[in-house]
Amino acid sequence: MQINHWLSPPISAAAAKIHLSKEALFEKPLTPSDVGKLNRLVIPKQHAERYFPLNGGGGEKGLLLGFEDEAGKSWRFRYSYWNSSQSYVLTKGWSRFVKEKRLDAGDIVVFARHPDDLGRLFIGWRRRGGQEAAAPPPPNSGGWSGLLYPAHSHVDIHGKERNRNSKRLRLFGVNLEWDEEEPTSGSIEEPFLEYYSSHCPTGHTAS
Amino acid sequence: MQINHWLSPPISAAAAKIHLSKEALFEKPLTPSDVGKLNRLVIPKQHAERYFPLNGGGGEKGLLLGFEDEAGKSWRFRYSYWNSSQSYVLTKGWSRFVKEKRLDAGDIVVFARHPDDLGRLFIGWRRRGGQEAAAPPPPNSGGWSGLLYPAHSHVDIHGKERNRNSKRLRLFGVNLEWDEEEPTSGSIEEPFLEYYSSHCPTGHTAS
DNA sequence: CACGTAACCTGAAAT
DNA sequence: GATTTCAGGTTACGT
Numbered sequence: 001m002q003i004n005h006w007l008s009p010p011i012s013a014a015a016a017k018i019h020l021s022k023e024a025l026f027e028k029p030l031t032p033s034d035v036g037k038l039n040r041l042v043i044p045k046q047h048a049e050r051y052f053p054l055n056g057g058g059g060e061k062g063l064l065l066g067f068e069d070e071a072g073k074s075w076r077f078r079y080s081y082w083n084s085s086q087s088y089v090l091t092k093g094w095s096r097f098v099k100e101k102r103l104d105a106g107d108i109v110v111f112a113r114h115p116d117d118l119g120r121l122f123i124g125w126r127r128r129g130g131q132e133a134a135a136p137p138p139p140n141s142g143g144w145s146g147l148l149y150p151a152h153s154h155v156d157i158h159g160k161e162r163n164r165n166s167k168r169l170r171l172f173g174v175n176l177e178w179d180e181e182e183p184t185s186g187s188i189e190e191p192f193l194e195y196y197s198s199h200c201p202t203g204h205t206a207s
Numbered sequence: 208m209q210i211n212h213w214l215s216p217p218i219s220a221a222a223a224k225i226h227l228s229k230e231a232l233f234e235k236p237l238t239p240s241d242v243g244k245l246n247r248l249v250i251p252k253q254h255a256e257r258y259f260p261l262n263g264g265g266g267e268k269g270l271l272l273g274f275e276d277e278a279g280k281s282w283r284f285r286y287s288y289w290n291s292s293q294s295y296v297l298t299k300g301w302s303r304f305v306k307e308k309r310l311d312a313g314d315i316v317v318f319a320r321h322p323d324d325l326g327r328l329f330i331g332w333r334r335r336g337g338q339e340a341a342a343p344p345p346p347n348s349g350g351w352s353g354l355l356y357p358a359h360s361h362v363d364i365h366g367k368e369r370n371r372n373s374k375r376l377r378l379f380g381v382n383l384e385w386d387e388e389e390p391t392s393g394s395i396e397e398p399f400l401e402y403y404s405s406h407c408p409t410g411h412t413a414s
Numbered sequence: 415c416a417c418g419t420a421a422c423c424t425g426a427a428a429t
Numbered sequence: 430g431a432t433t434t435c436a437g438g439t440t441a442c443g444t
Contacts, residue, residue, distance in 0.1 A: 039424070039439085061422095061441090078423095082440070091440090092423065240436050246419050249435060291422040294435055298420060 022112040022122050025051045029128070032105040039095040041109070043079075048088035051111070054081050065090070067111075067123035069101075075123060101125055229319040229329050231357050232258045236335075239312040242305050248297040248316070250286075255295035258318070261288055272297070274318075274330035276308075282330060308332055 026047040028034070034041050043052070052065065062080025069075060078092035103109070106128030114120035233254040235241070241248045250259070259272065269287025276282060285299035310316070313335030321327035333349035 037424095037438090080440095084440075095424070238436060240438085243437085244418095245437070252434065285420090287420090289421065292424090292435065293433075296420095302419080 021114070023115045025111040025113060027111070028109050030103055030105055030107050030109060035098050035103050035105055035107075039091065041077075041090040041094050042085075043088045043090065045086075045088060047111075048081075051113075052079060052088070054079070054088070062091075065121060067121045069122070070124055097123070104128070228321070230322045232318040232320060234318070235316050237310055237312055237314050237316060242310050242312055242314075246298065246302040248284075248301050250295040250297065252293075252295060254318075258320075259286060259295070261286070261295070269298075272328060274328045276329070277331055304330070311335070 026044070028041065028044065028047075031042070048054075054062070062078050065077050065079045067075045067077070075097055076093055077090040077097075079088070079090055081088050097103070103125060108126050108128065110124040110126065112122040112124065114122070233251070235248065235250065235254075238249075255261075261269070269285055272284050272286045274282045274284070282304055283300055284297040284304070286295070286297055288295050304310070310332060315333050315335065317331040317333065319329040319331065321329070331349075
């Protein structure tokens with residue numbers, strides 16, 4: 001069963017904002033092309049236009065987007081719109097990210113931003129679902145050194161990525177979403193932190 | 208056995224200059240990309256910077272280089288530096304040359320200049336090596352209506368192209384280099400002229 | 415709007 | 430082992 005890691009159960013958005021450092025934007029399950037020789041990541045149009053708008057003036061040659069990963073490492077990607085395929089893509093720099101993180105088709109890339117500085121972007125990832133609950137994650141099985149909360153009220157509601165067994169709760173104008181099945185025992189935060197931070201070089205663990 | 212056509216045996220540079228009309232600069236064995244759909248010829252950096260320097264002032268958008276072929280026909284190519292690949296290229300005009308000369312991968316393009324007018328450039332070519340010594344060259348098997356001598360004293364001394372069985376002689380400040388094995392019978396000039404000029408429409412043959 | 419070509423990008427290989 | 434080179438790709442754009 002897939003755990004939706006950043007949509008933790010009964011935490012209010014305000015409470016989350018206090019000790020969570022990232023605002024989730026969207027996820028992209030990687031296609032074979034996303035991790036293959038095309039050296040590009042297609043960003044679903046609805047997310048691209050909502051969070052990374054290219055309003056013409058943004059530059060016909062696209063722009064450079066800077067992200068931080070779970071270790072605080074900086075990643076800069078060229079972001080542009082391809083008329084030929086009518087799609088938004090990350091190009092230059094993307095293949096290096098795929099290689100360093102050993103990403104494969106089915107793995108999921110997570111985009112987020114700083115709640116108080118919307119220009120500060122983060123990129124995370126996790127291994128493709130199916131094994132997390134069945135076995136302890138191997139080292140480097142996922143990346144992000146912090147908690148997340150959703151940025152808006154309709155995360156993938158219409159997308160294929162939405163977990164149809166999840167539950168939603170609207171608090172303080174923000175919808176929260178989480179999985180009901182197979183709740184983790186004990187603290188709701190520890191497994192998440194354990195999972196995401198076990199290999200984090202900056203030491204942001206749940207201790 | 209490949210004949211090094213412009214590095215003829217015991218001819219002094221001065222003698223050569225009297226009746227040879229071209230100063231050899233360098234050769235480029237054509238890659239599949241050089242003759243393919245990329246419509247560009249990559250000029251090895253060492254040769255580009257030595258003979259076709261683009262000193263910034265040459266124009267960030269490159270410059271137009273004019274050459275004469277074996278028939279005296281004028282060819283103009285756009286010559287520029289690609290920052291992305293850190294390489295010097297001939298672009299505009301190149302594909303027409305490839306098509307007219309029927310150049311294929313492995314064929315060799317030869318660059319030369321006028322000894323007394325260094326701004327006068329020549330471009331020649333020959334079919335890929337391996338058959339010249341084994342069989343008489345077919346019509347249109349190579350192009351250049353003149354003799355060549357090396358432009359400088361260290362042609363590929365450190366490169367892979369240098370024939371390790373060749374001999375060198377320094378005369379008048381110019382190193383000459385030639386193969387000792389399998390010397391051509393008779394005149395040292397006739398095979399060269401025969402080979403390069405057999406199809407020359409202007410009739411500059413060895414007659 | 416299809417085609418030709420300029421410019422950009424990357425991986426592999428050489429150094 | 431980091432850097433440079435360049436062959437082989439890509440997209441973008443002008444005609």
